[in-house]
Amino acid sequence: MKRKLALWILWVGFIAYLVFLAPPFHLDETLALLKNLLTLQWANINPIILSLFSLVGIWLLIYSSVLFIDGRMQQIPFWPFALASVVSGVLGLIPYLAVREPNQAFSGEKDAFLSLLDSRWFAIILSFSTIGLLAYAVFFGNWGDFWQHFRSDRFIHGMTLAFGLFCLLFPTVLYDDMSRRRWYSPEIFGIVAFVLLLGPLAYLWLRPPLPTRESWLIS
Template sequence: MNRKIALWSLWAGFIAYILFLSPPLHLEETLTLLKNIFTLNWLAINPVILSIFALVGILLLIYSGVLFFDGRMQWIPFWPFALAGVGAGILGLLPYLAFREPNQEFAGRKDSFLNFLDSRLFGIILALSTLPILGYALIFGNWTDFWEQFQSDRFIHGMSLAVCLFCLLFPTILGDDMARRRLDNPLLFWSVALVPLFGPLAYLCLRPSILENNIAQHRQNTLVRNS
């Protein structure tokens, strides 16, 4: 219950902060930025801002690699919140994190979509996509301009904070995913949890696959041991 209260409070507090305490929204500039992004006119955008926008997508995919399995066992599916996250970022995902119950198991069979999310190839693709995104910002980005826009533009301000929240909240779902994969390793948990972005990426690259029907298998193994 305390976890749910904290997550709902964070969701409501972030919305209130963006609406009432963040810098003003420059609608025309924001629409121009989005137009340049979606029309691939990337040379007109500060590489730092473009990279942060791309990182929101990367982080949403990282969460998807965990939460589509989690949603199979919840009373509410994950996919509507994944769609909401495409448009609203962390604000679209936070309600799912608040609604969900702790879940350390997976039942049923994996379709091709879940098999891809479960594969190490999925994690490798995300990692190899993230490196040039970060390199582009670090090498070519105008950090002074970014800082000025962070302080003066609501969209840039909120998007940057959303990336931070994505990284901050990943440990809230990591433990259950590790348990579904029979990974009882506190050192691994903290190694992933305390390294923003790169920790989750490394985890997706290296984690073992989830076994299909592992609830039934676990119960059968328990009965055999007790018989």
Template sequence: MVRKITLWLLWAGFIVYAFLLTPERQAASITLLKNLFTLQWAAINPIILSIFALIGILLLIYSCVLFIDGRMQKIPFWPFVAAGAGTGVIGLIPYLALRESNQTFSGDKDAFLKLMDSRWTGVILSLNTLALLAFGWLAGDWGDFVRQFHSSRFVNAMTVAFCLFCVLFPTVLGDDMARRGIKDQPVFWAVALVPLLGPLVYLCLRPPLSVSTDAGVRQASAATLS
């Protein structure tokens, strides 16, 4: 219950912050959004482009965990990831608050769940993330980014949303580890304490989800991670 209340308060607090407390020079945001959606990316600071793209990567990271989780929940995950594609963390947090903790999986994995469960998906996401981080770091103008953070509502809220995506991943990590028979707390903390890259390494190394409930199968799968 404490977890749910905290998530709802965080959700409401972010909405209030994004629409009432972020910088109010909307002309800067309008110009940026126009350039973004008309593909005039050369006019946009690479750091901002990278953060925008990395939020998409983070949604996919959550998808690799929560589409499987949604199979066992009363509510499916797909409406929330669809909302998240348009609103970012505002669309995702309600699912995190409404879902119940669940550490089991039953039924067959269809082609889509196999894709979400595949280590190759984690590898592809990791390579794209490294490319985006290098692009933003090497080609970006950090002084300009700071100025836009303090003048553009969109840049400010997007950056805070990116941080929230990173901070909230541990709320779903424990259940995914349990579904795979991984009980090592050091693994949990190694993933949880390294924003963005920790979850990506986890997706690359986690054992495939087994629909078997046999403890021996689970332990054998968990051993492949270590």
């Protein structure tokens, strides 16, 4: 109950912060940026902003690789929240984290979609994509320009904070995923939780395949 309440408070608080305390929202500039991002016109976009936008998408895929499996055993499935997250980022994700119940079981067979999300190749592709995006931002990005946009533009400001929330919230689903694979270890949990972004990617790469054909619970 405390976890659920904390997540709802975080969700409402983040929305209130974006509405009342974040920098102004520049509609024309934001629409122009989104148009350039989605139409692959990246020449005039700061590599840091481009990488950050892409890394938010990486985070959605990381969570998807855990929560679509988790949603199989929940009363409320994950897919509506996944669709909401595509549009609203972490604001679409937090309500699912708040309404889901702790669960360390999986029943039945993996379909093709779950098999893809559970595969090591999926994790490897995400990992190399992330490393490329981080390198692109670090070596080619204009950090002064990014800082100026962070301080003056609500979209960039909110996207940056959302990225941070994605990092901080992953441990809320990590224990259940490790347990349903019979792979829980406090040491591994701590490393994955505290090595932001790269820790979850390494976890997806190294975790054992999901057991199937039976339903079981690890207490």
